[in-house]
Amino acid sequence: MGMIFSMAPRRLILLALFVLGLCLRLWGLAWGRGEAASPHPDEWAWRILESLSPSQPAYAGLFNQFFYSLAALGKGLAEIVAGSAKLLLGEARFVAEGVVPSLMAGRFLVALFGAAQAPLAYSLARGAFGSVGAGLLAAAMIAVSPLLVTQSHFFSLATPLATMIMLCLLAAHDLAKRPGARSCAVAGLACGLTVTTEPMGVWALAYPALALALGLWRRVAAPRRLLAYWPAVFALGLAAGVIVGSPWLVWPDDAQGRGPWALWAISQPPEGWWAHLARRGGQLWELLAEMGGLEITGLWLAAAALSLGRDRPLALLIVTAPLPFLAAGLAAQNMSIESVAVCWTPLATASAGWPLALICRRLPRYNLQVAAALALGLLLCLTPLWRSLGLAYIFWQTDTVAAAKTWLADNLPADAPLLAGPGCPPTIFQQAEPAAKGLAAERLIENGAYLLWNRQAADAQAPPPGLQRVASFALSDRWSPMAAAPGAANPRWINPVMEIYGPARAAAVTRPLALFRPSADVQRDYDMIYVGNATYGQNSQTMLLRGHTWRERVLRGPGPLDSIAVHLRNMGADLALVEVRQGPGLGRVFGVFPGQDEELIVEAKAWPPMSGGVYPVKARLLRGDAVLARIDWDPLIIGRRALEREDLDDARRFLAKALAQQPGSFDAGALLAGALTELGLLDQARKVMDALDGEDGGPAKDFIELASRKPDAAWLEKLRRLTGYDPALLLESLGHAYQIDGPPCLPKEREAPFSGPGFSGVLRRTPGGGELKIWLDQPMPAGHGEVWLDFAEDRSAPEGWAGRAQVWGHGPEGSRLLAQHGVDARTVARGKSMRLSFVCPKIGQSLEIRLEGHGGEPTLQRLRVGVDLAGHIAGVLRWYHDAKGRLALGEGRYAQAVEAFEAALASDPGFDRVQLPLARALSDAGQAERAAHIARLAEKTFTAQPDILAQLRELYLALRLADDAARVEKSLAYLRPSLKFESRFEGGLTLLGYDLPKAEVSPGGQLDVNYYWRAWSRPPTNFFIFVHLEGEGRIINFDHLLDHGRVDMTSLTPGQVVREDYQLSIPTDAKPGQYRLVVGLWDPRFTGKGARVIEGQGNGAKEVVLATITIK
Structure with a gap:
């Protein structure tokens, strides 16, 4: 930590820029996840790296091997560290078990080379222009460049080549500034390694030559050294770099790779040189415009113009350095335009900060100069940084090819x-x-x-x-x-x-x-x-x-x-x-x-x-x-x-949005109309219904016709015309198919398990037949579903064969039979299909298919489970008919209301919310007998709903059914507390009040108390009700479940009232005195906490005091 604080501010900034650039290049480095589009730039590179090892350090015939050898060395060291760590943790027996993927090792080294371009650009700019600000601005632009960040995510040679060229340029700059044998050897070694990174690096040889020429022009040493000794030292360094970077070069007969001489074996492009250069130049310009390189181009041109009018040969060397690589890249026919841009951009950026530094120097004070440089740096780098973060995030996500592969596996049959x-x-x-x-x-x-x-x-x-x-x-x-x-x-x-x-x-x-x-x-x-x-x-x-x-x-x-x-x-x-x-x-x-x-x-x-x-x-x-x-x-x-x-409020909000997005959606309109009528917003519901009905019946008429027919080819074609869905593609996306291919052939086994993709099963054989059970892995959604059983043709099935197919649903609330149907011998003998429709009441039900046979064993070939489209349409139509009936009832069109409510019940016989309005409509339509019948059905359905019972009582009175009205009044009286005491608890229950015939009791006696609970929402768990008598230093506990455990709170529906008659048995040793009667809810099984009162008496507390009891 002390070393960091002792560093100069410019070095801290440079270190921060290097770390920032490295993080941008490392984020999302593991993109691809094994799948990529072809051709893929990483494939050839990582296969070369994969072939290298300590026993085979060189790749036969490959000239440009320096970077691969370096990556192999880094990979080997990383594997030694990983293997040693696993060995120490007991996760491996040998160090060799630490394996680092070659692709990741190569990409990591590319990212490291890319981040190293920032400090190299700083050194070049500071040495050539004598400006720290120019160097830091150049380093910042390189660190956040979207183009360089993107290309650093590939295991390719473009980024390492650019880094090595910058290293050659730095060595040439040092040679021009401080010529000597050491600087010549370093420059030669750097050029040799650059050439063996990529043959295009041969153009880097021009930098030391220019540096030596500059030394001769400036006469910094004797001509003998400049013309003979130093070039010889440079040549030795160059040879060492080439041999180290490409050991196979000493065996030229085996060399099959592309060497530097390939640059001179250039054939004329088919379209001609000028057209070729124009096309490549346009591609480069387009790429720089897309990836944020035009500002660097403008600043580089400004630096070039400034260097021409100044006697600064070293600055001119740095400014003109990108030109040979730009020309060679545009002329090349086998080099991607991205590689040209990646080589050119960091070289141009090294001088791009100089014009900005000159502007800042014109300010009067040093503090202003620093502030201006900082402002310009932020102005130049914020947008590229923003885009680089977005690019790195895109690399980090699952790529589109892998996403397409997952979609195909999820949605297409295997065949x-x-x-x-x-x-x-x-x-x-x-x-x-x-x-x-x-x-x-x-x-x-x-x-x-x-x-x-x-x-x-x-x-x-x-x-x-x-x-x-x-x-x-x-x-x-x-x-x-x-x-x-x-x-x-x-x-x-x-x-x-x-x-x-x-x-x-x-x-x-x-x-x-x-x-x-x-x-x-x-x-x-x-x-x-x-x-x-x-x-x-x-x-x-x-x-x-x-x-x-x-x-x-x-x-x-x-x-x-x-x-x-x-x-x-x-x-x-x-x-x-x-x-x-x-x-x-x-x-x-x-x-x-x-x-x-x-x-x-x-x-x-x-x-x-x-x-x-x-x-x-x-x-x-x-x-x-x-x-x-x-x-x-x-x-x-x-x-x-x-x-x-x-x-209903959320339903109205989202369904209105859905209808606005798709004005023609019948589902959105029908469901929205149902929500609006439930909320009493009849005027808004009328507008929605008018759009659904239209002048000639609109789409509602067509959907009603679909609901009245069995699904077949004509039914699917009508659905296609009505909705735009392709029936085959829609059905494929709404279900899962399982290839069963009959029971396992184990005749001697009484019970034989079997399994396949997405299912498991068991066959139990009996002397008279057998039972086949299949459990499906994927949970089902809530709503209407269907199962198709495809039997294999079995002509040997006996005529007396009989069976039964069942669909069971399993969930946390238990198991229930969802559907069943008989299977006869003709279905099995002819290999027919059978369909079973069912309704999943909850999301997440796991399905079990049972097939029982007597007199033989059926052979099930294929099983398909999916969504029942006809059932779905019927489920939507019930809301449409409900809304239509309520609107007609409110407008006095009683016959139409009766027709609509009856259609709703025909769509779903369990849609009991329409029973009461149907009874009203029948009554107003003069059908008193039918109205009474429906009213009595509603009375049985809503026997514990006081609000609905009160409406039924008024309806009975209107129908002049005094006995029925008296019966309902008796039910209402049973659910009405004599002492009102309303406290709304969190968790779904409200205490309406209680009955307390007497408030005095003797030890060993009984105290009768009746409690009245109403559900304002479905309780999430079966709470315990605690009843305490608190007084005289003692708490007498009477905890119990609702109605002595006869009613599970999780089965309550909103508005339902439960009366529980309870007797408090007073202990014989209870001390005489005044006791408070305290009531509340608590959950002893999961949370151990009580439910808080959120409204009414005792608001904020976890218990309410009902009365004072005297024990005497």
């Missing part, structure tokens, strides 16, 4: 045909084949083939027109507004725009459906979700949280996101504490009780700010067993879920 276009790796998918030129959309659709396309491949123009794009992966298509070039192209070879096309005609989805899609892989720790791919993609944003491991989903949107919903479902048996975080900083911790669902709607926060449209969401368990966390951004999905949990 789906896939054609990979130019620039796409053929190993990206199991069935991938190279795409032939001249592809036709009709041929792809006919063969049912998908197409993978790289928009930035060198020989890719455009995919066949007319194909349906199902996924697009464009990570770096949105720069920050602070960027100098908002439309900048992606860096080559990294994150190309990958697109996937399906075998269907292109069509826009005009009426999106609010579908809860099945999960792809909930065990994945990290995934980048491209939100625009949700139309034909499965749900990849669901995570299963276990342990304390962070799991993260990064949302990449084509535009800004307003809100993100995180749905938490506790799948374990313990209280779960979940930490949710967006970006850096502290996260928010949420408690979720077993079996509870928690919906968190948070403001979307982009991170980092320099990369627009990137929204990271990460979560982990701090306590608990397992939590299913689902992330949503679509307002249609968020609004649907809010409506189903009866959060």
Whole structure:
């Protein structure tokens, strides 16, 4: 620490710039994760490095080997350190077990060479121009240059070559300033190593020659030394550098690599030299404009102009140093334009700070000069730093090729045909084949083939027109507004725009459906979700949280996101504490009780700010067993879920936004109308319904027709015309297929387990048949689902064979039968398919498929589980009919109201919220008998809902059913406390009051107390109710569950009232005196804490005092 404080400020600044440049180059260095588009610049380089070892230190026939040898040395040292550390920690038995990937070792050394350019630029500028400010400005511009940061992430020779050229230039500068044998030898050694880094480095030989000429011109030594001795020393240093850098050069017969002589074996470009130079110059100009190099070009030209009018030969040497490499790079035909820019930019930057330093020197005081230099440095470097941070973040994220590979694995069957276009790796998918030129959309659709396309491949123009794009992966298509070039192209070879096309005609989805899609892989720790791919993609944003491991989903949107919903479902048996975080900083911790669902709607926060449209969401368990966390951004999905949990304000807000984004969406309109009518906003609901109905019935008529028919080919075609979805692609994205291929062939075993991708099962054989059970790995979403069972054709099945297929759902609340259907011999014999529809009441249900047979064993060939589209449409229509009925009822159109409410019940017989308004509509329509029947059904359904019972009583009176009204009045009286005492507890319960017939009791006697509890929300856990008698230095405890354990609080619905009649048995040894009757809620199993009163009597406390009891 003392050494740091003793350093000069300029050295501290230089050290900080070096560290900053190194951090920018190291961030995201492990990009690619094993997959990259082809051709890939790192592939050849790391394979060379992989072949080097202590026993084979040189690569046969390779001339430019210096950098590879240096990288191999660094890799070997790192492996020794890693192996020794593992050996000391007991994680390895030998030092050789410490393995460092060759790709990472090479990239790390490239990043180190790139960061070293900053101090080299400082030394060159300070020595040539005599200005510390010029040197620091040059170092700062190199440290944060987006172009140099980008290219330092590749294991290529361009960045090391530029560093070695700068080292040669520094040695030549030292030779010109202090000529001697040592400086000549150092310059020769540096030039030799530069030439063996990349043949283009041969142009660096011009620097020592110019330095020697400058020494001769200045007559700093005798001509004999300048012309003979020093050149000989330089030649010896050059030879040593060449031999060290390229040991295979002493065996020229074996040399197969490209040597420096290759620069003179240049053939004329096909388009001619002038056209070639113009084209390459235009490419370089475009690249510098995109990557922030034009300001460096302008400053370099200014420095060149200033050096011409001054007698400063050393400055002229530094200023003109980039010219030979610029000319050679533009003339080269086998060198990428990025490599030319990477070689030219740091050399030009070394002199770019000089004009700015001269401006600052004109200020009167030193403090002003320093402040001006600092201001200019910030002005020049803030925007490049901002963009470099964004570029480094893009490298750090999952690249687009890996994201496309994950999407293909999640959404395509293993046997789906896939054609990979130019620039796409053929190993990206199991069935991938190279795409032939001249592809036709009709041929792809006919063969049912998908197409993978790289928009930035060198020989890719455009995919066949007319194909349906199902996924697009464009990570770096949105720069920050602070960027100098908002439309900048992606860096080559990294994150190309990958697109996937399906075998269907292109069509826009005009009426999106609010579908809860099945999960792809909930065990994945990290995934980048491209939100625009949700139309034909499965749900990849669901995570299963276990342990304390962070799991993260990064949302990449084509535009800004307003809100993100995180749905938490506790799948374990313990209280779960979940930490949710967006970006850096502290996260928010949420408690979720077993079996509870928690919906968190948070403001979307982009991170980092320099990369627009990137929204990271990460979560982990701090306590608990397992939590299913689902992330949503679509307002249609968020609004649907809010409506189903009866959060009407959120439902209205998000559904209105969804309808504004897609005015033609029937789902958004129907669900919004349902929310508005529930809120009593009938005028707004009427406007929405008018748009849905239209003059001729509108889309509502078409959806009602779909709901009335069974799904078949014509049904799917009508759905396509109505919504814009391609039916085949939609069904593919809404389910999982499992290849079963029958039971295992183990006839002697009574029980045989088996498994496959995504499932496990067991076959139990019995003398009369067998039972097949299959458990699926991926959890199901809430809502309507279906199972398709495809039987293998079995003509040998006996005629008397009979069986049964069942679908079971398992969750934290237990198991339940979701669907069942009989299977006959004809279905098995002919290899037919059978469909079972079911409804998952909660997200996260794991499915079990049971198939029982008597008289033989059925052979199940294939199993498919997915979303039931017909059931989904019916579920949306119930809200549409409900809203339509309530509007008609309010407008006095009673016949239409009856028709609408009955249609709602036909869509979902369990949609009991329409029973009361249906009874009213029937009554007003003059159908008294039917009204009474529906009213009695509603009375049974809402037997513990005083608000609804009161309305039913008024309805019975209007129907002149005195006995029914009296019966309801009796129920109301039973749920009405004689002593009102309202206290609202957190956790979902309100104490309405109590009955206390007497307040005096004797020891050993009984005290009767009735409590009245109303649910204002569904309680998250089954709280204990504590009742205490406190007084005379003693607490008499009467803890119990609600209604003596007969009612589970988690089953309560909002508005439900529970009366519990309780007898307090007073101990015989109770002392006479005054006792307080105290009541409260507490959770002894998970938190050990009481529920606080949030409103009413005892607000803020964790208990309420009801009365004073006298024991005498």
